[in-house]
Amino acid sequence: MHKEMILTDAQADGLAAFQNQRIHHNQFQQATARITNFHRSGARAYAPGIMTLVGETGAGKSSIIENFCTVANNGHDCSRVLSIIIPQSCTIKNLASRILHALGDPCASMGTRESMERRIARFADHTSVSMLIFDEFQHLTNKGSQARRYDTADWLKTQLEILRRPVLFVGLPEVNDIFMVNPQLETRRRGRIELLPFDPSTKDGAKELLMLFHFLNNELPLPDPSKSVLKSSEVMLRLARSCKGLIGYITKVIYRAVEIALLARCQALTEQHLMAALSELKEASAELDTKAIRPSQFGQSKATGKMKMRLEKGVSDVPF
Numbered sequence: 001m002h003k004e005m006i007l008t009d010a011q012a013d014g015l016a017a018f019q020n021q022r023i024h025h026n027q028f029q030q031a032t033a034r035i036t037n038f039h040r041s042g043a044r045a046y047a048p049g050i051m052t053l054v055g056e057t058g059a060g061k062s063s064i065i066e067n068f069c070t071v072a073n074n075g076h077d078c079s080r081v082l083s084i085i086i087p088q089s090c091t092i093k094n095l096a097s098r099i100l101h102a103l104g105d106p107c108a109s110m111g112t113r114e115s116m117e118r119r120i121a122r123f124a125d126h127t128s129v130s131m132l133i134f135d136e137f138q139h140l141t142n143k144g145s146q147a148r149r150y151d152t153a154d155w156l157k158t159q160l161e162i163l164r165r166p167v168l169f170v171g172l173p174e175v176n177d178i179f180m181v182n183p184q185l186e187t188r189r190r191g192r193i194e195l196l197p198f199d200p201s202t203k204d205g206a207k208e209l210l211m212l213f214h215f216l217n218n219e220l221p222l223p224d225p226s227k228s229v230l231k232s233s234e235v236m237l238r239l240a241r242s243c244k245g246l247i248g249y250i251t252k253v254i255y256r257a258v259e260i261a262l263l264a265r266c267q268a269l270t271e272q273h274l275m276a277a278l279s280e281l282k283e284a285s286a287e288l289d290t291k292a293i294r295p296s297q298f299g300q301s302k303a304t305g306k307m308k309m310r311l312e313k314g315v316s317d318v319p320f
Helices: 009-019 026-042 061-072 092-103 113-126 146-163 173-181 203-218 233-242 247-263 271-282 305-312
Strands: 050-055 081-085 131-135 167-171 189-195
Touching (some): 009 247, 026 050, 026 189, 050 061, 050 173, 061 081, 061 131, 061 167, 061 247, 081 092, 092 113, 092 146, 113 146, 146 167, 146 173, 167 173, 203 247, 233 247, 233 271, 247 271
Parallel strands (some): 081 131
């Protein structure tokens, strides 16, 4: 019977520290700065309005929000910025309950919608909340009838007028649909941030990716980073293409590859570790393509339908 290996305490500490590193690439820094400025100015404005942060799954939205909230709330006894995750098929009352729960209301799900709305304003003042973030916001826009989506947008508009605090909508590009449903909400939008995938086929995109891999290599919890595959421009740019340039997918593959290397008691991270990680993660995400990261001696394979579509869109995705 195969025996599953277990990380030692030292290995677990090293892997956790490696995974906890924030990669402050250009889009990360720019998005964080814009959200920070929106927060700072909005907290002083009479009608601060809305900002949107959108991007595909794996574009890095969660890392930006987590980092922003950590910095914004640092040193305060009560949270000044609240991040609320919206569940699927969320009703207005569900949303009001989520807001109240985040604000600390012990009876968050109780009462009529009107009483919940009054409590939201009261608790927001009591806890000195200066900004609200709604994550996974597309769950409010991609379900239900047109009338229901309009009612949700109208309720949000009313809450903005009552709370008078900056609000950030975060999610997939479908987030923008809420503004088409209710154009009055669009007049309250103060800015848009769109996170784009890295494009390894361009000079600037490749350069930034290689700098990112250099940073990760310096933090590797393995004995010999000098022999790491992260130093191979050819291999790593192919990995980036296979992950469609999405930073979340790229780092997920690398984190799992490092774990595999640690469990095997290897001195350095190798291409084979990346292959194994990518193969595993493909089962969890149909977007990942294991053909794009295999040993070069295997030669090239014919592009699949998905790869052809990406090539037609101008994204190079040639396997080894």
